[in-house]
Structure formats: C-alpha cells, structure tokens
Amino acid sequence: NAGVMQNPRHLVRRRGQEARLRCSPMKGHSHVYWYRQLPEEGLKFMVYLQKENIIDESGMPKERFSAEFPKEGPSILRIQQVVRGDSAAYFCASSPPGGTAEQYFGPGTRLTVT
C-alpha cells in the first residue's frame, strides 16, 4: 500500500510566479490536510479537505492561496504570485474516513522562491 505521495519534492519559483503542489492520499483515505513548515519552526495547519469539500481553511492565508481535492485526482495546493516568505516545506497528510485522527504524512514539497 503506497503511502502519501507528494510532487514535486522540490520546486523553485521566481517571485510573482505560481506554485502548484500535488498530494495523493493513501489508498482508502478520504481526508487530506496541508501544513506549512518554515525553517526551524513547527508545523502550521493550513487547510483540511475531503473529496470536493473544504472542511476547514482557517489556517490558510486569505489571499493568493487556494486548495482543492477533486472527485478524481490529487489534492492541489496553489500559491499565486509567490513571494520570498512563501519559501517553506509544505506537507500533506491523509487519514481514513470513520473518525480517526491519525494522520500519515507525505515527504513534503520544498518550495524555494528566488
């Protein structure tokens, strides 16, 4: 059973470009979470999604950031007009349906904005 997959693993963007980060949850998992981790800092919750629904986006900046988890395909975290402060590791986690809080993480995408 493949784990959570994220791609790309490393992404370099110039200021003003768009970044698209993809996450495929573990097989059978229907809940996806995105977290951001700045260098030397802890994990910060961004958004929680189920298929075709955003459940909680309280941690996501109101501008430039969006997330989706379509019926088919991976979850996408999209950052428009990136700035240097967006440079971070972005982790995706998934959990199964049915009331468990155990989350399983992907390897992360390291975004560098030059």
Add this chain to the structure above:
Amino acid sequence: RKEVEQDPGPFNVPEGATVAFNCTYSNSASQSFFWYRQDCRKEPKLLMSVYSSGNEDGRFTAQLNRASQYISLLIRDSKLSDSATYLCVVGRGTSYDKVIFGPGTSLSVIP
C-alpha cells in the same frame, strides 16, 4: 495560552539514558492524543497514540493525565537513532478529524 505546549529543549542526553518529554494542552474536551517524531528535513511520522490507561511500545511509554491536561513520553535506553524532534499532537476539541501539533521538543542522543 497556546493550545499545545511542549518543553522547547533541546535535550542532549548520552546513549542509554532515560528521557521524558512533557506536553500540556488547553482544551479539556480533547479526545485524541498522539506523539509523532520528525527527523531533520523529513516528514513527521506517527510514533504512538496515547490512551487514557497509558501505553507502552518497547522503549517508549506514553501517559495521559486528563485532570491536569498533560501528556508525557518516556524513552528508556536512548539510542543514537532516537535523535529527532518529538511532536505532541492533540485532537481539537471533541473532533476526531482535526488535530493541533505542538511546537516540538528536540532530542540529541550523544555517544
């Protein structure tokens, strides 16, 4: 008060030592508790769930004290490979599908 607080560390201990990490949480309604470990520049990995009666997995023992809103992790006979950051994770209220990660405690086991 932050929702989840941990000893900031770092903890530097010799191989073979016993080390304990503490974590406090603010929401008395929380129902789920976990310890994760995160190696440098890697993803967090689930170490163990924490049950009301306490639980043990090899050299690792987790305890929960609901009255004091306190969780602990004890590592016995530390190995070099235990060097990592340990994250306390608490369910957000009564929800089982939302959690909060603590800031983590850094452990270095030295030969």
